[in-house]
């Protein structure tokens with residue numbers, strides 16, 4: 001089979017963000033754009049030559065075309081075995097699970113996660129390594145550097161490969177295995193949780209609703225919730241994956257999963273509700289008339305871990321991204337285990353998980369997972385909650401409220417200003433940082449400013465440093481505002497403001513979040529001059 005070397009020119013915008021390279025579909029469709037990036041991955045990861053590579057994506061528009069290109073380039077670059085999820089489908093956590101199970105050298109995950117899809121939407125590509133997790137910053141930076149001087153890529157000529165039938169086929173020297181993307185993952189879930197207890201809870205007449213948002217988790221939820229756990233068919237809504245996610249925004253939060261939220265808040269609504277995002281790594285947990293913040297979810301799962309078979313003998317430690325609330329810290333303290341605070345993005349958890357220093361990880365952005373994979377895992381989080389609910393025989397609200405009574409409540413909100421002008425966004429950040437020196441030690445909001453800094457992280461396992469990871473103002477009473485620019489958007493800039501306050505007085509545990517945090521919200525808006533500088537009078541999304 002003839003390997004062709006095609007001459008190309010670099011694109012100057014191929015630096016990966018928080019989670020891989022994400023662009024508008026039209027940008028990705030430019031001649032040689034995807035090819036340049038994929039070739040740069042092959043150049044930086046020589047272990048892929050002669051090795052096994054997993055490929056799959058969330059099924060969005062351009063997934064199938066990108067996979068055919070990757071197949072041809074993998075053959076040209078000397079991959080020995082290419083394993084592709086049937087029909088090109090693999091959720092992000094399932095990709096991580098199969099990389100680990102089959103001990104592949106790595107995987108290419110095609111997804112722009114929670115970003116909308118379709119010809120006018122977004123597309124993305126991400127490399128995960130042998131441990132199943134997103135490549136470290138050192139590797140993504142090297143891929144980017146290579147892409148800046150690339151002059152050619154390698155590809156073979158071939159007809160399109162049939163992705164719809166499982167089995168093995170040959171392309172030149174390379175074996176292509178099309179595999180069922182659901183079963184291995186569902187088996188892994190069954191090995192972690194008490195499926196009998198969950199099944200009994202469901203068949204006793206409790207009702208649940210899972211919103212797959214027309215994205216990748218539909219078939220996973222059907223296999224696990226319906227077939228293995230006995231939930232009725234109507235427990236899953238929007239369960240058919242569509243290449244444009246039905247025109248929706250597959251981000252499981254109070255705004256984008258509103259239909260589900262409204263149902264859970266209606267009279268006679270289900271006992272439990274959940275949703276996942278485009279590529280299946282995020283989760284939102286709801287009870288009847290109740291929303292669990294992702295930060296609380298991490299803390300509560302950790303505090304109840306002994307009820308889940310895989311974790312019954314204890315957990316090693318917990319890690320959370322810096323903007324995630326400190327609720328989990330109090331659980332770690334009580335359990336006497338390690339607690340780590342990392343920059344935003346799952347790649348920063350990899351070393352801690354590999355070293356066995358943490359068992360659970362979480363991000364405020366609706367991401368939670370454990371050491372069973374090296375990605376966040378939406379369905380895993382849903383099963384954690386179902387397992388805990390079944391074992392305690394209590395409602396979501398009862399479980400959360402009793403947690404607050406024991407540990408106190410961490411009020412938490414995130415205000416996003418999306419698609420603002422990039423220069424204004426940078427101006428906001430610079431303006432905040434310019435006040436840091438004056439702020440330190442100042443009396444504010446009935447307390448004192450303890451820390452005002454730009455968060456840096458030193459990885460305790462390999463010593464690598466990451467700077468410029470978000471601006472933090474922390475008060476002595478534990479209240480905190482954090483400002484960050486998103487690294488996953490494809491238009492303009494998105495500024496995120498994260499706000500939290502700790503409350504342990506029992507009579508103050510039941511307040512409405514935005515009201516409880518109103519003073520801190522005003523403080524954040526004042527100090528950032530966000531409204532004046534961006535011309536926006538309110539956040540685009542509040543979660």
Ligand code: VG1
Pocket residue numbers: 018019112113114115277281282321344345346363364365367485486487488489496
């Ligand atoms: C966002 C979240 C971050 C998450 C990332 C990828 O990044 O804040 O916590 O890891 O998305 O999630 P940013 O840079 O936009 O804040 V996913 O589900 O989109 O892969």
Ligand code: CO
Pocket residue numbers: 092113114277278279280281282
């Ligand atoms: Co995602």
